Amino acid sequence: MITARQSRAARALLGWNQETLADKARVSLTALKRLESESGLRVYETTRDQVRRALEAHGIVLMTTDKGEGVMVMRNAIAEDGKKRP
Numbered sequence: 863m864i865t866a867r868q869s870r871a872a873r874a875l876l877g878w879n880q881e882t883l884a885d886k887a888r889v890s891l892t893a894l895k896r897l898e899s900e901s902g903l904r905v906y907e908t909t910r911d912q913v914r915r916a917l918e919a920h921g922i923v924l925m926t927t928d929k930g931e932g933v934m935v936m937r938n939a940i941a942e943d944g945k946k947r948p
Contacts, residue, residue, distance in 0.1 A: 863907075864914045864924055866900045871933040872922045887916035 873883050884894040893909045914924065921936040 864897070864910050864917075865931055866898045868924050868931055868933050869894075869898050869913055869917075872917045872924070872935075875922065875933060875935045876917075876920055883913065883916065886920070887912045889913060 869883070873879070878886075880894055880898070881891060884891045887894070887909075889909050889912050893906070894913065896903045897905045897909055897913060917924070921938075923934050923936060925932040925934070
């Protein structure tokens with residue numbers, strides 16, 4: 863399950879704003895804002911799943927352990943222009 867912090871961190875790594883991620887994940891901007899808000903508002907699992915899939919498709923790896931959670935971007939992930947990143 864993707865957390866609010868992971869979503870925000872992943873966007874930062876990719877240089878995306880909320881509008882870009884919402885578009886790539888095919889969710890409403892309102893739904894993404896709810897996911898990232900940490901306000902306790904209900905977020906549908908389908909929204910979380912679509913956001914996770916969109917991020918993973920662009921090289922993001924979500925990590926969760928007993929010590930915490932994290933995000934990383936794969937070195938050879940495909941860039942927006944279709945070329946491999948260095």
